[in-house]
Amino acid sequence: MFTTVFLAACGNNKNNNENSSSGTQVISQTNSNYYQGVIKKGHYLTSKSRGVSVQQNDNQLNLKGFENGLLSISKDHFPTDDYILQEGQYINTDTVENWLGRKSKSNPDGLNPEGKDSKEPLYLQQMDEQDFMTEDHDSLKIKGMTIGLGINSIYYYRKEAYGAVYQKTLNEKDIVKQGKEIADKILQRLRKRKELKNIPIVFALYKQAPNDSLVGGNFFASSVNNGNNIKNSDWKSLNVKNYVLPDETSKGVNSNDENAFENFKNQIQKFFPNLSGVTAQAHYVDGQLRGMHVNITTQFYGQSEIISFTQYVNSTANKYLPNNIPIDIQISSTEGMQSFLSRKTGSNNFYTHVFTSY
Structure with a gap:
């Protein structure tokens, strides 16, 4: 079991290093293409946001393409030789579920539009957080973060519980607009945390493929935010296709x-x-x-x-x-x-x- 986990998140070719006070262990590298991972008190630190989605994601290729593509983008900004990958620990599962929900009186933090399912589409489908650490005096310090946002290309909905499933193809301009606006809101929320105030944060936007697609979706834009930026002002178009x-x-x-x-x-x-x-x-x-x-x-x-x-x-x-x-x-x-x-x-x-x- 451990071999599989290590291969999914490996990095530097160093010996396992354990901080006795925190019980944190850094996993040795088997390949320079992989990040080192983190074990705490004998357990691999899994992402608190991974796998949480606003609707049932019937196309599992979306999840695989999302995760693999996000790692590739992260490697361009946080080299595997310099950083240790800690799967997302700063945005917990309850927070992700609230953010993926519709904005309402009972859920003011919702990042999807207010309104009824049959009239107003849901844009944000899934998100993932990757934390990039360095070792500092036998402890790990966060030095960067990547946030991936999965945006729907087709909105699936029911007009009544257990009723027929309908679908609406979302406008390309709306997909881009909604994705960038959501990224700005998340960036502002993250910057309120002391430990995340001054680190570089990368955002990557992923267009989900339809449920019946034989391939996953693709990343279409990314933005790097250094210092204490609270707005994604430098978006780069990504030409990635499957x-x-x-x-x-x-x-x-x-x-x-x-x-x-x-x-x-x-x-x-x-x-x-x-x-x-x-x-x-x-x-x-x-x-x-x-x-x-x-x-x-x-x-x-x-x-x-x-x-x-x-x-x-x-x-x-x-x-x-x-x-x-x-x-x-x-x-x-x-x-x-x-x-x-x-x-x-x-x-x-x-x-x-x-x-x-x-």
Whole structure:
């Protein structure tokens, strides 16, 4: 269990360092791409805001894309070699629930508009806090913070309890306007806390994908606020997009990337025709392919078949899929995951693993 947690939040290549007075322990780094994490009194400090949403989020890819993208943005401002990641501890769960609610007499801190669900859309869907610490005389001091805000692109609502679900597509300008206004209100509230008054605080706005989307949403703006700024005045547009391959619309996907995936797909389907599906999620930043996650659904059950297929996928992926980007390939059946392949940026080979049962 601990290995999984550590890999999700690792950083500097130092020995575990424990402050005996507070029982706080810093987790050693296994990879320079990860932050060090924090354990307190034997327990990993989980985020108090993670997973809290104003409505049921039916697209789990939104949550994954939100968390992974937020970490990438944080790394641009708080390098993994200089900072320790402490998952959000300053905005507690009750506060997040109030902020995600509608503003009303009973909830004056609500950040969503006043009004009835059937008439006034909810914009703010989820939020997450990341705290960035440094060690100071055997204790951790907060030196920076990132706040991610998930903004709805489609508003789902019911006109009556347990009734039919309706949906309303939100205007792009309203999404941007509401996101920035909400960020300003949160920044002002955070600055009232003594320990957060003078640290840099980064805000990142994420547009949620529809519930039926095969990919998650994308971050579209960020702002860095140094010193004691109480207004996000320097917003930067982010050109981050996720696409599904094969892409029937052919919008946004580079034709070379699309052809490479199509060739890969055709080759493995010819060799093993009893495949249920081969799809990919392509991640683009500023129009350039930065990563790919491939899902292959099979009907194999024999161990020798799985091993042979995994080996063939490995050689075919090396031959056809784009180079110099991280790629994960997951091979699954109705029985669950059968094997996976992973290649890091700059690597020429895939790491492969076939699951076995004894």
